[in-house]
Amino acid sequence: MSITIEKSTSATCDEADLSELTDEQLLITYRESGDRDYFSQLVHRYEQELYSYLRRYLGNSEAAEDAFQTTFLQVHLKCSQFRADRKVRPWLYTIATNQAIDLQRRNKRHRLVSLNRPGGQEGGNEIGQLLDMLQGNAEEPLKVLSDGERRDWVRRELATLPDSLRSVVLMIYFQGLKYREAAESLAIPVGTVKSRMHSAILKLNDSWQAMHPETI
Amino acid sequence: MRDNLIGYLLGSLDNAEHERLEAELLQNPQLQSELEKCVESLELLERDAQAHCPPDGLAEATCDHVQRFETRSVKVTTGG
Numbered sequence: 001m002s003i004t005i006e007k008s009t010s011a012t013c014d015e016a017d018l019s020e021l022t023d024e025q026l027l028i029t030y031r032e033s034g035d036r037d038y039f040s041q042l043v044h045r046y047e048q049e050l051y052s053y054l055r056r057y058l059g060n061s062e063a064a065e066d067a068f069q070t071t072f073l074q075v076h077l078k079c080s081q082f083r084a085d086r087k088v089r090p091w092l093y094t095i096a097t098n099q100a101i102d103l104q105r106r107n108k109r110h111r112l113v114s115l116n117r118p119g120g121q122e123g124g125n126e127i128g129q130l131l132d133m134l135q136g137n138a139e140e141p142l143k144v145l146s147d148g149e150r151r152d153w154v155r156r157e158l159a160t161l162p163d164s165l166r167s168v169v170l171m172i173y174f175q176g177l178k179y180r181e182a183a184e185s186l187a188i189p190v191g192t193v194k195s196r197m198h199s200a201i202l203k204l205n206d207s208w209q210a211m212h213p214e215t216i
Numbered sequence: 217m218r219d220n221l222i223g224y225l226l227g228s229l230d231n232a233e234h235e236r237l238e239a240e241l242l243q244n245p246q247l248q249s250e251l252e253k254c255v256e257s258l259e260l261l262e263r264d265a266q267a268h269c270p271p272d273g274l275a276e277a278t279c280d281h282v283q284r285f286e287t288r289s290v291k292v293t294t295g296g
Contacts, residue, residue, distance in 0.1 A: 039279065039282070051274060052269075068274060072279075073281065151264045154263055174261075195219045197223075202250075202254075205253045205254075205256055205257040
């Protein structure tokens with residue numbers, strides 16, 4: 001990436017003008033001019049949408065903030081690779097998803113290192129409790145759940161789905177991407193997006209039925 | 217056909233796919249049963265449908281982060 005970021009000093013394109021440009025126009029103009037007003041407009045445009053995606057994907061706000069920042073750093077570094085015949089939105093989701101996966105891997109390595117450290121009896125109990133929690137509440141008495149508890153259950157279940165299924169559910173259902181946009185983001189055929197979405201939804205249904213057969 | 221059930225519920229099928237699926241649903245009880253499961257699951261997901269709000273100033277902080285990175289890169293490149 002060799003472009004130089006410059007603060008625009010000309011009045012040729014004020015904020016109102018920028019908001020009328022397409023994502024593709026913003027990115028390509030930024031790439032060609034280095035004018036960071038265009039980049040900033042793109043970051044602001046996707047602030048809510050991509051943060052929300054990453055927050056769901058990663059399950060905590062701090063990690064989502066980190067991934068959001070590294071996503072746009074990659075956009076800056078890789079904008080020369082963006083093909084003018086592509087759409088920016090799926091390209092951003094590709095980068096954001098890769099950043100989220102990288103962050104999860106780094107955190108997993110960090111957690112493994114922490115768990116491998118010698119600990120006393122107290123630490124062992126904590127790990128035991130953690131494993132109990134991770135293994136779910138299969139033996140917990142069935143109960144009628146409040147809306148908040150259902151929401152928490154959904155979040156936990158989504159977190160247990162494989163990345164390949166979870167990313168499809170997040171993109172299609174929560175982010176409102178079209179099938180072809182999700183397919184482009186994940187570099188898979190549209191038919192695969194559909195079948196993964198179907199599998200994920202049925203898995204959720206099976207889990208719910210197994211734990212709360214009387215509540216659905 | 218079953219892989220189109222979610223798209224049917226989310227309204228994302230094209231007209232031809234939509235019509236084919238509806239015709240199949242009328243005569244396929246197993247597909248109807250799967251459709252019900254999909255409806256139930258989407259109702260579950262709806263409990264968490266509200267988008268997460270970013271912290272104040274995330275976009276500005278991100279632009280600053282990129283700017284700082286670029287400035288550091290230039291210093292390293294030029295030995296400054």
